[in-house]
Amino acid sequence: MSDSTRLRIAIQKSGRLSDDSIALLKAIGIKLQIRDRLLIAHSTNEPIDLLRVRDDDIPGLVMDGVVDLGFIGENELEEKMLERQAAKKQAAFNTLRRLDYGGCRLSIAVPNEMAYENIKSLEGKKVATTYPFLLERFFAQKNVNAQAVMLTGSVEVAPRAGVADAICDLVSTGATLEANGLCEEDVVFNSKAVLIQKADALSDEKQALVSRLLPRIDGVIQAKESKYIMLHAPKAYLEQVKSLLPGAENPTVLALSGHENADDSERVAIHVVSSETLFWETMEKLKALGCSSILVLPIEKMMG
Numbered sequence: 001m002s003d004s005t006r007l008r009i010a011i012q013k014s015g016r017l018s019d020d021s022i023a024l025l026k027a028i029g030i031k032l033q034i035r036d037r038l039l040i041a042h043s044t045n046e047p048i049d050l051l052r053v054r055d056d057d058i059p060g061l062v063m064d065g066v067v068d069l070g071f072i073g074e075n076e077l078e079e080k081m082l083e084r085q086a087a088k089k090q091a092a093f094n095t096l097r098r099l100d101y102g103g104c105r106l107s108i109a110v111p112n113e114m115a116y117e118n119i120k121s122l123e124g125k126k127v128a129t130t131y132p133f134l135l136e137r138f139f140a141q142k143n144v145n146a147q148a149v150m151l152t153g154s155v156e157v158a159p160r161a162g163v164a165d166a167i168c169d170l171v172s173t174g175a176t177l178e179a180n181g182l183c184e185e186d187v188v189f190n191s192k193a194v195l196i197q198k199a200d201a202l203s204d205e206k207q208a209l210v211s212r213l214l215p216r217i218d219g220v221i222q223a224k225e226s227k228y229i230m231l232h233a234p235k236a237y238l239e240q241v242k243s244l245l246p247g248a249e250n251p252t253v254l255a256l257s258g259h260e261n262a263d264d265s266e267r268v269a270i271h272v273v274s275s276e277t278l279f280w281e282t283m284e285k286l287k288a289l290g291c292s293s294i295l296v297l298p299i300e301k302m303m304g
């Protein structure tokens with residue numbers, strides 16, 4: 001039975017966003033028991049229920065207030081927003097966080113053999129897509145008279161099947177386009193996964209829970225982007241070493257103990273949290289300066 005006091009979060013049941021959304025929830029300390037067949041998953045340590053649905057349904061569930069939060073790709077969210085605005089339906093929501101996964105772009109692609117100069121080359125043509133509202137908005141902005149043909153799947157085969165002249169579909173590595181003899185020409189929309197909340201106010205308890213979870217999400221994302229770097233360096237080269245380390249304005253500098261030889265007494269240990277990873281080239285430069293024992297460690301969690 002559903003319990004209205006528990007925070008309801010919609011996530012994609014099975015697809016590109018599922019694993020990363022669940023991994024993020026687990027990383028922020030929410031224990032989940034997910035059984036593949038079940039639509040609802042309960043958290044065992046927080047008053048949270050997950051509603052596992054097709055991603056197409058998530059914007060509507062949030063905009064209708066059926067769920068409190070949702071993890072969704074901006075492409076799907078914007079498309080559904082335009083669709084609902086056109087149908088004069090409630091389309092309000094709040095974006096809580098832009099996340100670090102689900103990165104892709106909605107692009108126009110044409111068969112390799114088709115002559116394409118710019119978007120005007122599509123004048124009078126048919127373009128197959130799962131995102132007709134985003135595509136038609138793009139055509140309108142560019143003053144192009146082309147027709148969006150709605151397909152819910154297999155968009156990339158539409159030109160070969162004679163259903164359309166070109167396509168407008170999601171691209172990440174470009175492998176799907178290449179495998180289908182298509183060439184990416186114009187980006188219509190850049191997208192990432194986002195966490196959204198319904199527009200109507202939550203109960204005080206639910207809002208307090210959301211407010212407690214958001215800094216944890218920030219901490220997880222920040223930690224993934226950061227590295228903990230430790231190394232030994234000649235004391236005389238401290239400034240040069242600092243200038244090579246990304247984000248090392250305030251490193252911890254520690255004396256080394258237990259070394260008898262005179263050289264080592266002139267060496268220090270440097271610890272620094274870097275906002276970027278350390279490239280091999282930089283490590284080679286540090287080595288050339290006389291640094292040793294260079295360690296680059298992942299960070300699991302961070303809180304300012």
Ligand SMILES: Nc1ncnc2c1ncn2[C@@H]1O[C@H](COP(=O)(O)OP(=O)(O)OP(=O)(O)O)[C@@H](O)[C@H]1O
Pocket residue numbers: 012013014015016017053054055056072073074075076101102103104170171172173191192193
């Ligand atoms: N190649 C990709 N790389 C990264 N993110 C992607 C990629 N393709 C899609 N996405 C993002 O993930 C979302 C879900 O993609 P997916 O292909 O799983 O959707 P779907 O087939 O519509 O699934 P569903 O069965 O839930 O309707 C997309 O709307 C987009 O935001």
Ligand SMILES: O=P(O)(O)OC[C@H]1O[C@H](OP(=O)(O)OP(=O)(O)O)[C@H](O)[C@@H]1O
Pocket residue numbers: 016169170171172173174175176177
């Ligand atoms: O540029 P690429 O790296 O090849 O990625 C793009 C493909 O990924 C997505 O599909 P997905 O693989 O999720 O399968 P689906 O279309 O069956 O949902 C998207 O719909 C593209 O077809």
Ligand SMILES: [Mg+2]
Pocket residue numbers: 054055056
């Ligand atoms: Mg879908």
